[in-house]
Amino acid sequence: MISRQPTAGRLLLEELPDRWRGLREAGPVRHDEAQGVWQVLDHEHVAAVLADPATYSSDLSALSPTQPDFETFTQGNFVGMDPPEHRKLRTLVSQAFTPRVVQGLEPRIEAVCARLLDEVADQDRFDLVDTLAYPLPIIVIAELLGIPAEEHRLFQEWASVLFGGDQLGEAPDMADLERALEAIAPTVREMNSYMLDYIRARRAAPGDDLTSRLIAAEVDGVRLRDQEMVGFVALLLVAGHITTTALLGNAVVTFDRYPETAAALRADPPRITTAVEEVLRWLPPFPELGRRVTRPVVLGGHEIPADTLLMAHLGAANRDPARFDAPDVFDVTRSPNPHLTFGHGIHFCFGAPLARLEARIALNMLHERFRTLVIPSHEDITYQNPAVLIGVRQLPVEVGRA
Helix, strand or coil: CEECCCCCCCCHHHHHHHHHHHHHCCCCEEEECCCCEEEECCHHHHHHHHCCCCCEECCCCCCCCCCHHHHHHHCCCHHHCCCCHHHHHHHHHHHHCCHHHHHCCHHHHHHHHHHHHHCCCCCCEEEHHHHHHCHHHHHHHHHHHCCCHHHHHHHHHHHHHHHHCCCCCCCCCHHHHHHHHHHHHHHHHHHHHHHHHHHHHHHHCCCCCHHHHHHHCCECCECCCHHHHHHHHHHHHHHHHHHHHHHHHHHHHHHHHCHHHHHHHHHCHHHHHHHHHHHHHHCCCCCEEEEEECCCEEECCEEECCCCEEEEEHHHHCCCCCCCCCCCCEECCCCCCCCCCCCCHHHCCCCHHHHHHHHHHHHHHHHHHCCEEECCCHHHCEECCCCCCCCEEECEEEEECC
């Protein structure tokens, strides 16, 4: 099912691709004078950058502002690590977060989703983010980690502060980032303390949960220390849900803009699987990934010096006409769909199968529960700062039941 024309009016989520197209028109690689960074914008070069960690490092500590609380958090944050440290932590989580474990979560995801929607069974209007998109993935990942899921509101507050981007404009520079780090440091400090207490308690009394398995797991005779576990578990808890939250909100907004697509998906539920992939391509929750150039390189015809910050632009790469037929057409039958939303290479998002599973279950259940689901007023949608996260914070919907 192909949607060529959305309903009337323009949304922030529809303006962003126009900006990305404008960036790409300058060539596959460009220098952003305002931010002082290089941007890589086409699919071929973005994939090449992400596949070469030796030349394009994920460790940005030498280029980023420092803050003590964040230094504690980053000890176990393997997203910002290079080999061989990255391999150790990635292998550890792979031992405890297998595809079999993820697939086994399907009944629990369905049960949580059903319970959350039961809570609005008597309501014709509710906020989709508050009702479903936020609590569903937080509850699932918290239960997987063995962390009390009833505290999911606290975890939601942490994520809101960390990914809200309230202290940043849409084109932040290093001074903006430094101010933002200072502003959110108390939240990081609270999170670090909570996680350290929890990990120590789990180490003393292991259970049948992912955290306990991570504590026991080892690679080459090495296990994670408590302080490494803090960043590790916090990353899984907070970052582990935010992609699904954004994906669900983006899907509902996009389907509302293309009602014929929504009708086709209701008529053919298995098509949700490819629809989820198209939403991921269309609106990647994290539009850019930062890398540090480790040696002088020539990329896209430009000489880029060492120790330069380079941004691999997933949003622009996902609309590259050299890689996608009709890239500005929303097509839920698109196959293959080689989008880069979950990254590429050694840092490919290991949580991708869980995000896909949660999104498929939630969207199908929304279609099963509600004969209609519309956004009564797009003016009531509240967005995240797209420089940090592409998604919605508030999404009031109106539903009709059979």
